[in-house]
Amino acid sequence: MISRWESVRLVAGREIRQALRGKSFWVTAALFALASTALMILPEVLGGDDHRSYEVAVVDIPEVAAEQLAAIVEAAGDELELVDAASVDEARRLVDEDEVHLAIAADGDDVRIIVQAGEEDDLVLLTRQALASAHLVGGLRDAGLGDAEVEALLSGPTVRVDELDADQESREQAAFLLALSLYFLLFIAMMGVAANVALEKSNRVMEVLLPVAPPGVLLFGKVLGAGAVASATMLAGAAPVLVKLGVGGDLPEGLGAALAGGIVWFLLGAALYLILAGALAALVDRQEDSGVAIGPLSIVLIGAYMLGGTAPESTISRVFGVLPLTSPMVMPARIAVGAASVGEVVASLVLGVLAVVAAARVGGLVYRRAIVRTGRRLKLREVLTQG
């Protein structure tokens, strides 16, 4: 005699083995691992050097202005190359054709900065500062001060800018990536469970299995197997992050918390969505219809993904972050951007667990009743009301 748990293990084991046999699991896992690795490595490769090299066209500007501009740009860690332009018109042309970032044209005391509208704000600022300094230096020299005295006067106190919420952008990116990955994995797993359930019903494998194993065992084993496969894919995506963490590398701010939360809500979400997908797919008679059967679930999933991916801090996200079905997408994103309160997190977890228990009961009932009724597509209501 075989125990229930042993049967569940066998059913789940078959799902996993079949998934490992197929190409799609390996392709998906490889894509996740590659994308994640790229995200971990690219900032190290590219991010180390965000210095710029500016090209500036100049027309008749005083030497002291050029000196000051060079000094200020270099102090900011950037490079400067000056291009002499013959006239103001030529300077305009150079800016217009993006040959240079900016042009400075002097006509006596009248100095103008020429730049494409809305661009090079930083450089404009530096240039203004350089021109002001140059004016000051000229005045001081005219007053008879030596170079050393001028320099001493110019080097005022160092000013540092402290940006608040400097990591907000990276937190939002982490939330978006997480919501996208969770959505993708849940969606694939859900489609897989639905297709397999409908297939077993249509190819009569069910008739062979039902006398051998109770329907609850068959559904739960399937959910467990598909969940394990999706988790393995998730792990493939998380591995590069963990490796980077292990070797002491910097992670994008918020990603660690988001990932930890993501795993918890991913498990909740997987249990909930996969049980419901299995139950709904038992209503249809042909595998082709399984996607339609789980249509409502897909819509909720997409909505939750869009919410979590794009507006995790909104009030509406606060609500949907707590509600089951949407919380698996929304809550990890809220945690990533630091918008979730402890109360919300706890409420979301408790409701999520309750929802899984309820789904297991109702879903198990629907599955048990629907899986043996072949011949046409069943309505959820008739399955629930007729014993």
Added chain:
Amino acid sequence: MPALLQARGISQRFGDRVVLDGVDFEVPSGRVVGLLGPNGAGKTTLMRILFGVLPPDAGEVRWDGRVATAADRRSWGYMPQERGLYRDMPVLDQLVWMARLRGLDTATARGRAMDLLDRLNLADRADDKVQELSGGMAQRVQLAAAMVHEPPLLVLDEPFAGLDPVAVEFLSQVVTDHVRAGRNLLFSSHQLDLVEDLCEDITLLHRGRVVLQGDLQELKAASPDRHLRVDGPVDPAWIPPEEATVARTTAGETRLRLQPGADPAAVLDRVRAHRPVRDFGVEAPTLSELFLAAAGADPGVLVDDEEAVA
């Protein structure tokens, strides 16, 4: 000795449609039992009820003298019509998995599965996926899946549908072997002519009711109907209806159903008056003739859907 498997008063309706209406039947050990009837008679529904896949509206299934339990049913083997296999799973893997679900350990399951594949001439396809096999081979894998745990009761739903004559012969042998080993077997078919020689006991279903049941040879002997078989075609106008009617015409011969008290020789003479007769015989009814007489049905109900399409 009472039969191990018995069904008593099984009734089932789907909405307003009565699919089974008080069906009683049993499967005696050591007998090849056929559950026969045209498509839509209720055979598959009855089999699903036997296996507890479908709970009946009324009636009970008994095994070994008591109501059958889930554990009893787990020990039986079932082969549903056509499919019933994971097409994307390798043959041996699938058999081992099915056997393990029934509680066999991996080593035993593997040994039994390889034995069966050997016997079914499929040993060299053990690692192929089911979808890579021909229809006949897939049918044999299905049979193996139903038998791999050595069930005391084997139930086959339409096992002969779509098989070529060689495969039919092969499967008939497997069925007979299983029964001769003292085990229980029930199979269904709508192709009465095909299984006529295989069946020992029959239950004939028509529109959810049992219309004829028992030992096939005894039923034939007990039938008052006699048929005159002659080679070649016969024009119905040649014979007065009070003597005989044309029951069936096939490519090579005609069967005339003799009316009670009619003289077969006289009917033969009426045919010979029109053309020579080279071969003839007076015979008991065939299985399909028994069915048609018992069901009072039109011969059209026995036209095979698949053949009609083809």
